[in-house]
Amino acid sequence: MNGSGIDFEAVFRALPAPVALLTTDLVYADVNEVFLGTTGRRREDLVGRYLFDAFPENPGDPDASGMRNLEASLRRVAATGERDAMALQRYDVEDPARPGVWEERYWSPVNTPVFDRNGKVVLLLHRVEEVTELIRARDRSAAAGDESRARVLEAELYSRASELQELNEQLRRAHAREHEVALSLQAAMLPVPGPLGDRRAAVRYLPAVSALNVCGDWYDLAELSGGRLAVAVGDVVGHGLAAAGVMGQLRSALSAASRVAEGPAQALEVLGLYARSVTGAESATAFLAVVDWNGNTVTYSSAGHLPAALLHEDGSVQFLDAATDPPLGARPEHVARPETTTAFTEGAVLVLYTDGLVERRHEDIDTGLRRLADSLASHHGADPEALADAVLGDLVPAGGATDDTALIVIGL
Incomplete structure (x- = not known):
C-alpha cells in the first residue's frame, strides 16, 4: 500500500494483459500471472534473469530479428525516457516441456519507462499482446482460398499495430511541445548574470537530452553589501513544466532570503520553511555560498546538495562538504542548519554544479566527483569561461546528459 491507499502490487498482478517489469539492464524484476500463462513459464524461470537468457533467439531461424528489435526498443526507452509502441514482431518461444522445440509466436x-522521484528511468514496463492466433487464422483462411477473410484478419492485425504507433507518436509530440515551453520558461527565469565588476564568472546550463527530465535545476548570483557575492544552485525533484514552476519559486525565494539573512544557513532555513508550502518542492536540494572578497573566505551551507568544489591556486581541489544537511522540508521539525567558512587565496576558483554533471546511472557518486576533481586539476589556471567549457567537455557524455546540468564557475 502507499499513501493513496491503493495496493499497486495487487493492481499489477491483476492486469488482464501480459506485463513484465525489467531493470534498465534488461533483467526481469517482476511479471504478472497473465505473462506467465502466456509464455508458459514459472516465476522462478524469469525473475532475476536476463531477458534474452530466459527467451533466447530461435537458433534454427537465422533470419529471426524479433529479439534484436525488442532489445533495441527497450534500450532506446531506457536511454531516452520515451515510450515505444513496436510494430508487429515475430519471435519464437521454446517449449519449456520440450527443450529444442520452438513455437512460432x-x-x-x-x-x-518508469521513473524515480528524480526523473530517472529505473524500470521498463514491457506489455505484450499476443496475436499468434490472428496470424494463424489469416494463414488458414488464405490456404483455404478465403482471401477476403484473410484480408480482413490482416487488416485487423495491422490496425492494432497502427493504433499503438499513432498513440506513441501523439505522446512524442506532446512531450516535444512541453519541452519547448519548459525551456522557454527556464530561459526567462535563469538569465545570464550581469557583470561583477573586475570579478570573473561563467555560467552554463545544459538541458537533459530527454524532454521528460528537463527543468528541475536552477542557479542564482546576487551581489551583497560589504563586497560579498551569494552564489547558489539547486535541484527540484521532478521534470517538465511543474518542476520549472517550482524551480522559479525556490530560486526567487532564496535570492531574496540571501540578501537579508545573516548567512547561508539562515537563508536555507527560511527557504526550507517556505518549501513546505510549495507543492512539488519536497526534497528539493540547494547549496548556497557567500564569497567575501575582503576577507578571502567562502561561507557555505548545503541542503542535501552535492558539495561545491574549491580549486586552489596550487591545483588541488577541495570539496566543500563540512556543512551538509538534509534536503528542503525533509525534517518534520525545524532544526538550525549547519554553516562553515573556508579560506581561499587569490587565484582560486569556486565551482558549483548540479547532479547532471557528475551522476551516472549504475555508478557510485564518488566516481563522478573524482572525475570532476581530475578535470578541474587538469585545467588549472584557465579563466572561468574556458574552465567551464573544458569541464563540460570532459564530463558531459557525447550524446548529452540524461539530467539537467547547471554549472557556475567563479574566479576568486
Missing part, C-alpha cells in the same frame, strides 16, 4: 509489444 507473434506479438505486439509496448515498452514504457
Whole structure:
C-alpha cells in the first residue's frame, strides 16, 4: 500500500494483459500471472534473469530479428525516457516441456519507462499482446482460398499495430511541445548574470537530452553589501513544466532570503520553511555560498546538495562538504542548519554544479566527483569561461546528459 491507499502490487498482478517489469539492464524484476500463462513459464524461470537468457533467439531461424528489435526498443526507452509502441514482431518461444522445440509466436509489444522521484528511468514496463492466433487464422483462411477473410484478419492485425504507433507518436509530440515551453520558461527565469565588476564568472546550463527530465535545476548570483557575492544552485525533484514552476519559486525565494539573512544557513532555513508550502518542492536540494572578497573566505551551507568544489591556486581541489544537511522540508521539525567558512587565496576558483554533471546511472557518486576533481586539476589556471567549457567537455557524455546540468564557475 502507499499513501493513496491503493495496493499497486495487487493492481499489477491483476492486469488482464501480459506485463513484465525489467531493470534498465534488461533483467526481469517482476511479471504478472497473465505473462506467465502466456509464455508458459514459472516465476522462478524469469525473475532475476536476463531477458534474452530466459527467451533466447530461435537458433534454427537465422533470419529471426524479433529479439534484436525488442532489445533495441527497450534500450532506446531506457536511454531516452520515451515510450515505444513496436510494430508487429515475430519471435519464437521454446517449449519449456520440450527443450529444442520452438513455437512460432507473434506479438505486439509496448515498452514504457518508469521513473524515480528524480526523473530517472529505473524500470521498463514491457506489455505484450499476443496475436499468434490472428496470424494463424489469416494463414488458414488464405490456404483455404478465403482471401477476403484473410484480408480482413490482416487488416485487423495491422490496425492494432497502427493504433499503438499513432498513440506513441501523439505522446512524442506532446512531450516535444512541453519541452519547448519548459525551456522557454527556464530561459526567462535563469538569465545570464550581469557583470561583477573586475570579478570573473561563467555560467552554463545544459538541458537533459530527454524532454521528460528537463527543468528541475536552477542557479542564482546576487551581489551583497560589504563586497560579498551569494552564489547558489539547486535541484527540484521532478521534470517538465511543474518542476520549472517550482524551480522559479525556490530560486526567487532564496535570492531574496540571501540578501537579508545573516548567512547561508539562515537563508536555507527560511527557504526550507517556505518549501513546505510549495507543492512539488519536497526534497528539493540547494547549496548556497557567500564569497567575501575582503576577507578571502567562502561561507557555505548545503541542503542535501552535492558539495561545491574549491580549486586552489596550487591545483588541488577541495570539496566543500563540512556543512551538509538534509534536503528542503525533509525534517518534520525545524532544526538550525549547519554553516562553515573556508579560506581561499587569490587565484582560486569556486565551482558549483548540479547532479547532471557528475551522476551516472549504475555508478557510485564518488566516481563522478573524482572525475570532476581530475578535470578541474587538469585545467588549472584557465579563466572561468574556458574552465567551464573544458569541464563540460570532459564530463558531459557525447550524446548529452540524461539530467539537467547547471554549472557556475567563479574566479576568486
